[in-house]
Amino acid sequence: MNIDNRIKDIANLIPKCHSIADIGTDHAYLPIYLMQNYICEIAYACDVANGPLNVAKKNIAKYNLNNKIIPILSNGLNNVPIVDVVIMAGMGGQLIIDILKNNSKKYQTFILQPNNNIDTLRKYLCTNNYAIIDEVVSNVNKKYYEILVVINQKQNLTSKEITYGPINLIKKSPNFINKWVKILIQYCTILDNFRGSKQEYQRIIDKIDEIREILQ
Numbered sequence: 001m002n003i004d005n006r007i008k009d010i011a012n013l014i015p016k017c018h019s020i021a022d023i024g025t026d027h028a029y030l031p032i033y034l035m036q037n038y039i040c041e042i043a044y045a046c047d048v049a050n051g052p053l054n055v056a057k058k059n060i061a062k063y064n065l066n067n068k069i070i071p072i073l074s075n076g077l078n079n080v081p082i083v084d085v086v087i088m089a090g091m092g093g094q095l096i097i098d099i100l101k102n103n104s105k106k107y108q109t110f111i112l113q114p115n116n117n118i119d120t121l122r123k124y125l126c127t128n129n130y131a132i133i134d135e136v137v138s139n140v141n142k143k144y145y146e147i148l149v150v151i152n153q154k155q156n157l158t159s160k161e162i163t164y165g166p167i168n169l170i171k172k173s174p175n176f177i178n179k180w181v182k183i184l185i186q187y188c189t190i191l192d193n194f195r196g197s198k199q200e201y202q203r204i205i206d207k208i209d210e211i212r213e214i215l216q
């Protein structure tokens with residue numbers, strides 16, 4: 001199985017446990033990898049669409065895991081039993097929020113890897129009594145993916161923590177630094193060819209200053 005760093009980094013954040021549910025499982029690579037590495041005993045591979053779920057079923061059978069990984073057709077958490085850890089990866093941040101809005105408070109721990117809108121997701125979490133207890137930035141071919149470990153608990157975040165991540169700001173991992181250096185360079189390039197308003201120019205200067213500050 002061709003498992004990239006993103007899936008390995010997600011798996012490394014999952015504590016050894018009895019059960020997990022992978023929402024939007026698609027090919028079921030994550031639950032298969034978890035089983036192969038003895039991270040959990042039972043996994044639910046869940047997807048809203050029959051196409052991906054059929055691919056998941058084929059892969060589960062190919063790796064002889066029919067008695068360990070149970071495929072479930074489910075929109076979000078609707079048909080998902082109580083598990084120790086819920087994973088939502090490779091989806092838009094807004095879709096993750098929409099799924100969390102429906103029935104998520106009965107689960108204790110979530111691993112969330114949004115493909116976009118990470119700040120919108122962090123803002124939603126901190127205004128809805130979820131706490132981010134760990135963060136990792138994963139790197140696949142210089143594309144950076146943020147992974148959050150979230151529990152049901154109150155947490156207040158500053159606007160800087162919402163943008164950059166409360167744990168990222170403490171850890172300042174090499175991938176986190178490289179991600180923001182890449183964004184800093186993009187802002188500097190925009191400034192070099194800038195034709196917009198004075199206000200917009202100032203907004204970019206302020207952003208560059210903010211990124212420089214967090215990189216220190």
Ligand SMILES: C[S@@+](CC[C@H](N)C(=O)[O-])C[C@H]1O[C@@H](n2cnc3c(N)ncnc32)[C@H](O)[C@@H]1O
Binds near residue numbers: 025026075089090
């Ligand atoms: C891009 S794939 C991500 C696959 C895998 N989780 C990963 O990280 O590589 C997104 C999957 O989410 C599924 N999906 C989209 N909306 C969903 C929902 N509301 N509930 C469950 N699955 C959903 C899609 O059918 C698709 O298979």
